[in-house]
Amino acid sequence: MGIEIDDDPLAPPPACPPIIGDAAPNFRARTTMGARTLASYRGRWLVFFSHPADFTPVCTSEFVAFANAYDDFRNIDCDLLALSVDSLSSHLAWKHSIEQRFGVRVPFPIVEDPAMGIARAYGMLPAGSTSSATVRTTFVIDPEGIVRALIAYPLTVGRSIAEILRLVQALQACDASDVSTPEGWRPGDQVLVNPPLTSDEIAQPGAVGQDWYYRLGSL
Numbered sequence: 001m002g003i004e005i006d007d008d009p010l011a012p013p014p015a016c017p018p019i020i021g022d023a024a025p026n027f028r029a030r031t032t033m034g035a036r037t038l039a040s041y042r043g044r045w046l047v048f049f050s051h052p053a054d055f056t057p058v059c060t061s062e063f064v065a066f067a068n069a070y071d072d073f074r075n076i077d078c079d080l081l082a083l084s085v086d087s088l089s090s091h092l093a094w095k096h097s098i099e100q101r102f103g104v105r106v107p108f109p110i111v112e113d114p115a116m117g118i119a120r121a122y123g124m125l126p127a128g129s130t131s132s133a134t135v136r137t138t139f140v141i142d143p144e145g146i147v148r149a150l151i152a153y154p155l156t157v158g159r160s161i162a163e164i165l166r167l168v169q170a171l172q173a174c175d176a177s178d179v180s181t182p183e184g185w186r187p188g189d190q191v192l193v194n195p196p197l198t199s200d201e202i203a204q205p206g207a208v209g210q211d212w213y214y215r216l217g218s219l
Helices: 057-068 070-074 088-102 117-121 161-177 199-203
Strands: 027-029 045-051 078-084 110-112 137-141 147-152
Touching: 027 117, 045 057, 045 161, 057 070, 057 078, 057 088, 057 161, 070 078, 070 161, 078 088, 088 110, 137 161, 147 161
Parallel strands: 045 078, 078 110
Antiparallel strands: 045 137, 137 147
8 A cells, every 4th residue: 555645646745734723634654553544543632753764863762752651642642653754664673673672662653654755745855855854843733633733853853752742731731721831831730821801800910920911820
C-alpha cells in the first residue's frame, strides 16, 4: 500500500501547509503497527511528531522518552504517532534496536514516508526540497482533527517530551473551562480567567499583584 493524502493517491498536496486552527491533512500509510489513517484518531487527542531519518541519536533519545511517557499521554486520552521518511523495514529495524539496546519497547506506530508526501502535505519541507533535514515538527491535533499547536525543532536539539505533555494538558484545560493558562502552567495550578467585558467588572478589585486584565483563578 502506498501513501495516500486525503484518501486520494493522485491528489496534490495542499496549497498551504496547515497552521493552528486548520484541519490536519488526512493520510493513509503503512506503519510499524499496520495501516493507519489520520482520521482513525478522531475522538482523541493526537501528538503527531516527525523525524528526518531512522538511527539518528537525537531522534533515538526522543523515541525512548516518548515510549517512557506513553502511559502519561494515554491517561489524558492522547495518542502518539511518529513519522520518519525512511522505509517501513528501516523503521522496524530501528524499533528493534531501541528495544535491544535501551530495553524500551516502542508502543506507538511509526509511519513510513519515503517519498516525503506526508511531510510535504504538513509543510515540513520547503518547496522543491530533496533533503529531509527539516522534518522535525510536532503537531498537537485535537479530537476534531484540528491542529491546535505545532513546534519545529532543529536537527541538533531534542524535544522536551514533558513540555509536549504539558502543552496537551493545558489545551485540554482551556477547552474544558474556557480559561487561559499562564507561563509554565501545570495541572493543579491556577489559571487565567477571561478579562471582564463591562466597566463595572473592571472596577471590581483584584488580588494583590493582579489587575482587571490579569486575574488568576482555580479550575
